[in-house]
Amino acid sequence: MRTHPILLSLLLPAAVLAQAPAPASSTSPTRLEPFRLGQMRVWTLQDAQFPLEASLLKGLDAAEARRMLGGKEAVLTPANAYLVKVDGKTVLVDTGLGKNPEADSGHLPERLAASGMTPADIDLIVITHFHFDHIGGLLKADGTRAFPKAQLLVPRSEQAFWFEDPAKLPERLRDRVAGLKALCKAYEQAGAFKTFEDGAVLLPGLRTMPAHGHTGGHTVYVFTSEGKELWCLGDLMHFGAVQFERPEVGVAFDADGARAVAIRQDLFKKAAQAKAVLAGAHLPRLVRIEAKGTGYQVLPVQP
Numbered sequence: 001m002r003t004h005p006i007l008l009s010l011l012l013p014a015a016v017l018a019q020a021p022a023p024a025s026s027t028s029p030t031r032l033e034p035f036r037l038g039q040m041r042v043w044t045l046q047d048a049q050f051p052l053e054a055s056l057l058k059g060l061d062a063a064e065a066r067r068m069l070g071g072k073e074a075v076l077t078p079a080n081a082y083l084v085k086v087d088g089k090t091v092l093v094d095t096g097l098g099k100n101p102e103a104d105s106g107h108l109p110e111r112l113a114a115s116g117m118t119p120a121d122i123d124l125i126v127i128t129h130f131h132f133d134h135i136g137g138l139l140k141a142d143g144t145r146a147f148p149k150a151q152l153l154v155p156r157s158e159q160a161f162w163f164e165d166p167a168k169l170p171e172r173l174r175d176r177v178a179g180l181k182a183l184c185k186a187y188e189q190a191g192a193f194k195t196f197e198d199g200a201v202l203l204p205g206l207r208t209m210p211a212h213g214h215t216g217g218h219t220v221y222v223f224t225s226e227g228k229e230l231w232c233l234g235d236l237m238h239f240g241a242v243q244f245e246r247p248e249v250g251v252a253f254d255a256d257g258a259r260a261v262a263i264r265q266d267l268f269k270k271a272a273q274a275k276a277v278l279a280g281a282h283l284p285r286l287v288r289i290e291a292k293g294t295g296y297q298v299l300p301v302q303p
């Protein structure tokens with residue numbers, strides 16, 4: 001199956017797509033078992049996968065990038081949403097890339113079913129940022145809400161980044177604004193759209209941490225239960241094989257590269273101290289990290 005260049009060009013620079021290998025097809029599990037952390041239940045819902053080229057990495061020479069990626073020019077990355085049951089609520093973090101017949105994507109509904117839930121079971125959707133591989137599942141093909149009973153919660157800073165002064169947006173992002181407004185409107189008209197301030201506590205067991213840089217309002221969600229923490233990182237990082245060991249390495253599509261590096265370094269340090277379980281939108285599995293040298297090493301997470 002060929003990667004659809006138009007769809008992915010919404011997300012990635014054209015250069016990424018030029019030599020992208022075709023993604024392998026995802027398989028559909030019959031039953032997804034949750035990861036248990038305190039009283040929380042966590043499901044990783046992989047919506048899509050697509051290739052990321054080594055040339056996207058910034059601040060790392062090409063030979064070293066290839067070495068860290070096991071000799072590959074590009075790696076397949078998942079686009080994950082996360083489903084978390086906490087405080088009696090069912091929360092969805094991001095919604096993947098959404099369905100496109102020419103890309104390996106749009107698996108969120110079947111993954112949700114495999115976790116034993118339906119779209120109507122979702123109480124709350126929280127969005128890390130407004131890139132297409134995070135909001136693509138919010139609407140059905142007919143433009144109506146895919147999650148009929150869910151409140152959509154969006155960082156006010158992210159809304160401002162896209163909507164307040166589009167002239168300040170990088171040029172390649174400007175044509176996305178109308179679509180984003182339509183998407184918010186679908187939830188707004190149903191009384192199901194809210195924004196929150198940076199650092200807001202959304203539930204007793206769900207707080208938010210501003211992680212601006214990748215976009216102007218990019219946000220990390222921290223779920224807690226019985227003193228244990230799950231951090232949904234969004235796009236705090238993209239390349240697990242590189243950026244834990246070298247958090248100073250950025251990616252080409254960060255809106256503010258220096259800020260993205262600084263917040264990654266700060267939050268990795270705090271995540272290691274908190275022994276948090278890390279759930280990245282583009283990480284293939286849940287991990288913990290601990291400091292090693294100038295970076296971090298990945299520790300496996302036992303179910």
Ligand SMILES: [Zn+2]
Nearest residue numbers: 131133235281
């Ligand atoms: Zn992403």
